Amino acid sequence: MKRCFLLAVVLAVFGMAAPSFAADTVRIGVYLPLTGQNAFGGQLELEGVQMAHEEVGEVLGKKVELFVVDNKSDKVEAANAVKRLIDKENVQAIIGTYGSSLAMAGGEVAEKAGVPQVGTSCTNPLVTQGKKHIFRVCFIDPFQGAGAATYAIKDLGFKKAALLVDVANDYSVGLASFFKRSFVKQGGEVVAVLNYQSGDQDFTAQLQQIISKKPDVLFIPSYFAEGAIIMKQAKELGATFKIMGGDAMDNPEIVSIGGSAVEGFMHTTFPYDPSMPDMNPVAQKFTENWKKKHPDKDPNVNAALGYDAYMIIIDAIKRAGSAEPAKISAALADTKGFVGVTGVTTINETHDAEKPVGIVVIKDGKKTYVGSIQPEL
Amino acid sequence: MTIEIFLQHLLNGLTLGSLYALIAIGYTMVYGILRLINFAHSEIFMLGAYFVFWGVTLFHLPWPLALVAAVAAVALVGVLVDRVAYRPLRDAPRISALISAIGVSFFLQNVAIVLFKAIPREVYRPEWLENPMIMGGVRVLPLTLFVPVLSLLLMLGLMYIVYHTKPGLGMRAISKDIETSALMGVPVNSIIALTFGLGSALAAASGIMWALRYPQLQPIMGVIPGFKAFIAAVFGGIGSIPGAVIGGLVLGFLEILIVAFFPDLAGYRDAFAFVLLIVVLLVKPTGLLGARPEEKV
Numbered sequence: 001m002k003r004c005f006l007l008a009v010v011l012a013v014f015g016m017a018a019p020s021f022a023a024d025t026v027r028i029g030v031y032l033p034l035t036g037q038n039a040f041g042g043q044l045e046l047e048g049v050q051m052a053h054e055e056v057g058e059v060l061g062k063k064v065e066l067f068v069v070d071n072k073s074d075k076v077e078a079a080n081a082v083k084r085l086i087d088k089e090n091v092q093a094i095i096g097t098y099g100s101s102l103a104m105a106g107g108e109v110a111e112k113a114g115v116p117q118v119g120t121s122c123t124n125p126l127v128t129q130g131k132k133h134i135f136r137v138c139f140i141d142p143f144q145g146a147g148a149a150t151y152a153i154k155d156l157g158f159k160k161a162a163l164l165v166d167v168a169n170d171y172s173v174g175l176a177s178f179f180k181r182s183f184v185k186q187g188g189e190v191v192a193v194l195n196y197q198s199g200d201q202d203f204t205a206q207l208q209q210i211i212s213k214k215p216d217v218l219f220i221p222s223y224f225a226e227g228a229i230i231m232k233q234a235k236e237l238g239a240t241f242k243i244m245g246g247d248a249m250d251n252p253e254i255v256s257i258g259g260s261a262v263e264g265f266m267h268t269t270f271p272y273d274p275s276m277p278d279m280n281p282v283a284q285k286f287t288e289n290w291k292k293k294h295p296d297k298d299p300n301v302n303a304a305l306g307y308d309a310y311m312i313i314i315d316a317i318k319r320a321g322s323a324e325p326a327k328i329s330a331a332l333a334d335t336k337g338f339v340g341v342t343g344v345t346t347i348n349e350t351h352d353a354e355k356p357v358g359i360v361v362i363k364d365g366k367k368t369y370v371g372s373i374q375p376e377l
Numbered sequence: 378m379t380i381e382i383f384l385q386h387l388l389n390g391l392t393l394g395s396l397y398a399l400i401a402i403g404y405t406m407v408y409g410i411l412r413l414i415n416f417a418h419s420e421i422f423m424l425g426a427y428f429v430f431w432g433v434t435l436f437h438l439p440w441p442l443a444l445v446a447a448v449a450a451v452a453l454v455g456v457l458v459d460r461v462a463y464r465p466l467r468d469a470p471r472i473s474a475l476i477s478a479i480g481v482s483f484f485l486q487n488v489a490i491v492l493f494k495a496i497p498r499e500v501y502r503p504e505w506l507e508n509p510m511i512m513g514g515v516r517v518l519p520l521t522l523f524v525p526v527l528s529l530l531l532m533l534g535l536m537y538i539v540y541h542t543k544p545g546l547g548m549r550a551i552s553k554d555i556e557t558s559a560l561m562g563v564p565v566n567s568i569i570a571l572t573f574g575l576g577s578a579l580a581a582a583s584g585i586m587w588a589l590r591y592p593q594l595q596p597i598m599g600v601i602p603g604f605k606a607f608i609a610a611v612f613g614g615i616g617s618i619p620g621a622v623i624g625g626l627v628l629g630f631l632e633i634l635i636v637a638f639f640p641d642l643a644g645y646r647d648a649f650a651f652v653l654l655i656v657v658l659l660v661k662p663t664g665l666l667g668a669r670p671e672e673k674v
Contacts, residue, residue, distance in 0.1 A: 167644040194636070195644025199601050201591040204389035205636035206643050212382045225497050229593050236509055237385070238516050257499045257593055 029085030031096040036073025041098040048306025075105040082106040100124035116329040128351040144268040145178030146375035147357025158216035162192040175221030228258040235261040270301040271358040308340035381514035394629020395525040400606030401621035403579035409616035416478040419603025420485035425581030426588035455577025489596035500592035614667025
């Protein structure tokens with residue numbers, strides 16, 4: 001009995017793993033962290049991909065087959081996963097992954113093999129740098145700076161901005177430079193740029209200097225650890241300007257640590273939240289279908305990015321009229337105005353997504369999604 | 378720069394400087410007596426702030442009681458550290474104790490990361506400390522007035538203990554010659570334990586004050602203030618208690634005023650502090666008030 005069962009398992013595994021060379025299907029590989037430290041995000045992204053696959057299971061009259069490999073939140077596993085997808089499963093396009101370092105490890109392999117890879121939530125600028133076949137559906141970190149600037153000028157009508165930047169942190173410096181460029185380009189004035197270093201706890205001197213320049217808004221692209229005490233000190237010094245930050249400030253602890261000082265604080269984030277007010281039809285449909293399929297949990301931005309990554313590949317195959325890897329890459333690079341769950345996406349010359357940026361405000365001690373904005377670069 | 382803004386900068390400098398002074402007193406006291414730079418001081422400082430947090434949130438102690446309990450508990454930790462990490466090395470070369478101190482510092486830091494988690498935590502502050510008073514266009518936090526007074530009181534109290542009490546006499550004897558003191562009947566180990574207890578209580582007090590001013594707890598919160606206070610102690614003349622207070626205040630004012638007058642250099646604030654340390658060590662290694670190191674025969 002036991003032997004029979006084993007035999008059945010072996011046969012089943014072989015049956016699945018045997019590469020079918022038939023050209024009547026489109027083969028898409030997925031590598032995500034389904035175990036390990038990033039499993040939470042990876043699992044949601046996979047569910048997003050699978051949902052998209054259930055909705056659109058055919059392209060150019062051929063069935064789409066998904067091949068899923070766990071990269072175990074490990075760089076070596078990520079490279080192996082991509083190798084396996086390409087060599088063994090003969091995939092024509094790859095979706096993955098959560099985690100920039102994983103995407104970089106896997107991306108090297110995909111780039112060499114000339115198979116297009118679409119990243120889900122890997123936001124480090126280096127992931128796509130200098131790569132011909134590597135793309136992503138999320139924006140790069142610094143892009144949010146432009147989103148904050150656009151929101152400050154267009155929606156809030158602010159004219160004068162100040163920045164407080166962590167010079168020892170790439171993320172902070174990147175967001176600040178995008179903010180500055182966008183704010184000035186749209187006619188705003190940057191009245192003060194003050195620096196500090198990660199780990200500092202006293203910001204009174206910098207804040208005092210900023211207060212004396214009377215800005216309408218202060219942009220702090222800092223990490224959560226510094227951000228909350230910057231806001232506390234600003235309040236104690238009597239600052240009246242609004243404060244904005246990036247998604248590194250997106251942490252549930254912010255209210256308990258910042259207390260009343262973080263009330264009214266705004267930060268940018270990815271442009272999807274099940275509670276967002278201005279959902280496009282794609283996002284609405286996604287949210288409804290998700291709730292039908294997973295009544296026990298809310299969709300989140302990872303699931304949405306997984307969904308969009310699959311759909312953008314299908315869109316590229318349609319436009320290319322072919323599922324050859326090189327043609328998919330060319331079509332992906334040409335993506336303009338693709339409507340997904342996370343808004344209207346255009347792939348730019350660095351293969352990163354330009355798309356709306358979400359804005360969250362802390363209101364009555366709670367995070368509230370107020371809307372999305374198309375950043376002016 | 379208007380006069381109000383300048384005054385506000387000065388006040389900010391005073392708060393920061395007196396906090397540095399408070400930490401530096403602890404460094405300098407232990408050094409003055411044992412010639413040991415207790416690098417674990419910054420972690421003892423961190424423990425002080427965390428212990429108050431626990432007292433208030435876990436044991437629901439009233440805040441003043443939590444303060445006292447935290448200072449006492451941290452003093453015990455200090456004595457324990459001495460017993461485990463320094464006392465066995467009493468006869469070893471001085472560098473061994475210094476290395477042991479660095480080890481204790483890393484050990485406590487990592488224990489804190491594992492036990493307390495790296496996520497920043499909030500600090501309980503009584504309401505009367507939260508709201509600044511406005512005096513002639515300048516915003517004065519109650520803490521701004523409180524911390525310098527506390528530093529001064531602790532300085533005077535310590536000087537009293539060291540110069541006018543029997544254990545103080547023992548401390549001074551040990552600082553001159555540890556072996557002869559033992560021969561003369563000074564209970565060396567108890568006096569040194571007392572020194573560490575006092576030094577740690579001071580670290581706890583400064584950690585608590587720091588957390589009230591910069592209300593966020595992190596396992597690594599002691600590192601930067603610890604370095605700065607060390608610089609302040611060296612600048613003032615390590616071993617000298619009034620020197621530590623002056624060094625702390627000068628460093629606090631310098632850091633704030635550099636940013637006030639040269640905003641573009643704000644990112645180099647920490648670098649200035651370390652440059653100051655190097656310059657002091659090159660030009661006047663004994664610091665402002667430090668005694669000339671006696672040659673031991």
